[in-house]
Amino acid sequence: MWYRGAPVNIEAETAAAPLRASVLSSHLTLVEEQLADGREYLFGTTGPSLADSTLQAFFSWARPMRNANDVFNSKHFPLTNKWLDRVTLHIGGLKASQPKPEVLSVAGAAAEILNGPHEPYDIIGFDECEAERLIVKKGNAVKVAPEETGRNQPVVGTLVALNREELVLEVKSKLQTNGVARVHFPRLGFSVTPAPMNIEPTAE
Secondary structure, eight states: OEETTEEOOHHHHHHHHHHHHHHHHHHHHHHHHHTTTSOSSTTSOSSOOHHHHHHHHHHHHHTTSTTOTTTTOTTTOHHHHHHHHHHHHHHHHHHHHSOOOOOOOHHHHHHHHHTSOOOOHHHHOBOHHHHHHHTOOTTSEEEEEESSTTTTSOEEEEEEEEOSSEEEEEEEESSSTTOEEEEEEESTTEEEEEOOTTSOOEEO
16 A cells, blocks of 8 residues: 555554544634634635535545544534535535446547647747756656655656646557657646656556
């Protein structure tokens, strides 16, 4: 089992559980205070905002966990629990209203992606100053990976666009000859480093 690019230390994680419960309790307190004026959603909107859905994703994942009942105590956080139920119900309704997805084969899905239109590279451009800071060059192979979980699974590709907000790699497909995907990454939360010359930029 891996977390942040290294094996999970079960004993250390268990020992840290009370501290993390305390931190979570502090976050829940902030939400409870935000809802104290009677609003249904965090920013007083008529429906869930991005802030609501973002917090809901984390809290709905954490609440069913073992020993989480003490943290998500309805006596301490009645408004937060009702808000979480409300947003979860709303999102569930949206999911149920969506049309049934079309089932594609792996090759069919790859063809849809690889043969579709893509944004011209000059929309993002190439910031030479940022490239110099990162020690990368346009057209060179680079590795991009999350800075937290998943660091051991980088995407390798040819750097074709870069600015202060995002970067784009050309990644060759293993499924189609001459197939190329353009993979966009945000700058924040991701690392970009030169790739060894013997690593070919490829993707499934």
